[in-house]
Amino acid sequence: MTARFICRIEGLDNIASQPIYWYQQKNTVIRGIGVLRSQQLTWLHTDFNSRFNIEVVESSTLLIINDIVLSDTAIYYCALTHVTVVGAKIFGTGTKLVVTGASAQSPKIQIFPPNITELDRDKKATIVCLLTDFFPDVIRVQWFIGENSAPEDKVSTDLVETQADGNYSVISRLKISKFEWDTKSVRCSAEHELTPEPATINKNSISANVQSNTATQTCSPSVQNLATNETKEWPMSSLQLASFTYTLLLLKSVVYCGIISFIVYKVEYRDVKKPL
Numbered sequence: 201m202t203a204r205f206i207c208r209i210e211g212l213d214n215i216a217s218q219p220i221y222w223y224q225q226k227n228t229v230i231r232g233i234g235v236l237r238s239q240q241l242t243w244l245h246t247d248f249n250s251r252f253n254i255e256v257v258e259s260s261t262l263l264i265i266n267d268i269v270l271s272d273t274a275i276y277y278c279a280l281t282h283v284t285v286v287g288a289k290i291f292g293t294g295t296k297l298v299v300t301g302a303s304a305q306s307p308k309i310q311i312f313p314p315n316i317t318e319l320d321r322d323k324k325a326t327i328v329c330l331l332t333d334f335f336p337d338v339i340r341v342q343w344f345i346g347e348n349s350a351p352e353d354k355v356s357t358d359l360v361e362t363q364a365d366g367n368y369s370v371i372s373r374l375k376i377s378k379f380e381w382d383t384k385s386v387r388c389s390a391e392h393e394l395t396p397e398p399a400t401i402n403k404n405s406i407s408a409n410v411q412s413n414t415a416t417q418t419c420s421p422s423v424q425n426l427a428t429n430e431t432k433e434w435p436m437s438s439l440q441l442a443s444f445t446y447t448l449l450l451l452k453s454v455v456y457c458g459i460i461s462f463i464v465y466k467v468e469y470r471d472v473k474k475p476l
Contacts, residue, residue: 201267202264202265203265203268203272204265205278206260208259208260209260209278219280220236220237220254220261220279220280221236221279221289222235222236222263222277223291224275224276226273226274226275230277232245233245233248233254234252234254239256241253251267252264253266268297268299269299270300271299273297273299273300274296275294276294276295276296277292278292279291298338304335304336304394306392306395307331307333307334307339307390307396308332308334309330309389309390309397309399310329310330310399311327311328311329311330311386311399312327312328312329314326319378319381323378324375324378325377325378326375327375327376327381327386327401328372328373329341329343329371329372329373329399330369331370332363332367332369334367334390334394334396335368336393337360338392339360339390339392340392341355341357341370341389341390342390343355343387344385345374345376345380345384345385350374350376354374354376355372355373355374357371357372357373358370358371358372372388386400387399387400
């Protein structure tokens with residue numbers, strides 16, 4: 201299997217006018233692969249054998265890796281010399297190559313609506329996109345507001361995380377105004393080796409769920425409601441307790457009076473029976 205990396209440089213009409221460099225990054229170690237000058241490969245690092253080659257295709261340069269192996273897993277960059285800063289180079293964003301025996305898995309995309317409180321209080325909307333069960337971990341999340349790509353400053357995407365099964369997942373968030381949320385469609389998609397179907401929020405179903413939840417209270421009463429209920433029941437409990445206490449005291453008095461009367465009777469009866 202062969203891997204090909206294309207490097208296009210905007211604003212550079214004549215690619216032969218600048219030397220083009222290719223680099224390989226593994227973890228934090230970056231090594232030079234080779235240099236292309238005047239459309240010819242003028243230097244190739246000894247660590248990169250005949251499987252590596254650099255060519256020119258029209259106005260682009262091409263890094264070719266033949267018969268890829270597991271050790272070729274890395275990020276590959278192209279760069280050119282800075283025209284005004286001596287010794288400095290301008291790098292591209294890089295392309296990650298993953299070589300593995302596992303099969304590629306397309307991401308499953310779920311999109312979640314904003315919080316109702318955030319919409320009402322802050323007049324803003326944070327929409328969450330969850331992408332799970334994909335392999336390899338090379339992925340780019342894209343948001344669309346209406347038919348246009350969302351501005352980068354409105355998007356925040358977490359680092360890709362490894363799942364227990366060895367596949368990957370990632371969370372991305374889009375922050376827009378309540379007006380944009382109310383008036384435009386929102387879509388989350390992904391660029392992946394196996395491109396999945398994008399996820400779009402169905403606002404009609406969200407509205408139906410909100411109305412249903414408002415009409416039927418499914419959660420337990422609040423602490424305030426519980427306190428109110430207890431307060432309403434308290435007067436009846438007090439009356440019952442007072443009645444019980446009064447009855448108990450009355451019975452106690454009757455019993456006490458009976459005992460005293462019996463003692464007095466016995467004393468008087470004994471005095472009557474004594475001889476004069």
